[in-house]
Amino acid sequence: MKNIIFLAVQGAGKGTFAKKLKEKYHYAHISTGDILRERAAVEDELGTKIKNMIDNGIFVPNDIIYEAIEYKITQPECEKGYILDGFPRNLEQAKGYDEILNKLGKELGVVINLTIPNELLKQRIIGRRICRDCGAIYNIYNDEFKPKVDGVCDKCGGKLYQREDDNEEAMNTRVKTYFEVTEPIIDYYKEKGVLKTVDSSSNPETVFKEIEKILESDDVNN
Numbered sequence: 001m002k003n004i005i006f007l008a009v010q011g012a013g014k015g016t017f018a019k020k021l022k023e024k025y026h027y028a029h030i031s032t033g034d035i036l037r038e039r040a041a042v043e044d045e046l047g048t049k050i051k052n053m054i055d056n057g058i059f060v061p062n063d064i065i066y067e068a069i070e071y072k073i074t075q076p077e078c079e080k081g082y083i084l085d086g087f088p089r090n091l092e093q094a095k096g097y098d099e100i101l102n103k104l105g106k107e108l109g110v111v112i113n114l115t116i117p118n119e120l121l122k123q124r125i126i127g128r129r130i131c132r133d134c135g136a137i138y139n140i141y142n143d144e145f146k147p148k149v150d151g152v153c154d155k156c157g158g159k160l161y162q163r164e165d166d167n168e169e170a171m172n173t174r175v176k177t178y179f180e181v182t183e184p185i186i187d188y189y190k191e192k193g194v195l196k197t198v199d200s201s202s203n204p205e206t207v208f209k210e211i212e213k214i215l216e217s218d219d220v221n222n
């Protein structure tokens with residue numbers, strides 16, 4: 001199997017598919033958003049600085065991100081393959097990641113670009129609810145993904161919460177930032193011949209099958 005970079009605007013389903021790949025193939029799931037939220041929960045100077053940036057949809061400085069990535073991908077759980085979710089976010093980070101890989105003698109793998117129409121994206125982000133205990137993801141605007149009982153996790157009975165940055169204002173900032181600075185990396189990976197595009201607006205099972213097909217194919221670097 002190949003290491004994967006998921007590219008997509010937040011809310012397109014990166015987190016959901018990364019979780020599914022982890023369950024089925026034991027890939028390590030590296031979400032820079034999760035790493036940063038964990039660090040932001042520590043009430044010191046750096047934690048407060050990171051929390052403010054996350055709550056306002058602003059990028060956290062590269063040196064903090066690179067250190068976390070290098071540490072994570074050299075851990076034993078990444079030996080079977082890993083999924084990068086939320087990194088790289090711009091061309092500079094994509095080049096920075098190449099340098100990290102060169103230094104460590106690791107392969108890039110495959111880059112999967114998940115696409116989604118804007119209206120559907122809005123519904124997914126504003127309606128997203130997450131279980132505090134097991135991390136299961138729901139959507140209150142979609143009958144298929146609604147919890148059976150309001151605010152309660154179907155799987156473990158845990159309390160559901162809405163991420164602080166899952167509001168329309170932060171979403172608009174993130175979408176704008178995404179198109180301005182993240183999209184150029186699509187061209188960068190296209191040129192390297194490692195980019196695969198998947199339409200994420202159909203049902204999750206269909207999208208997941210398409211992702212599996214890409215991972216099984218040999219037409220990208222291992």
Ligand code: AMP
Nearest residue numbers: 032033053054057058059060086087089
């Ligand atoms: P996410 O969970 O991926 O939506 O990320 C939440 C927030 O964490 C983002 O809006 C940024 O503030 C920060 N963040 C996550 N990944 C990165 C990254 N690769 N570079 C800079 N900031 C990031």
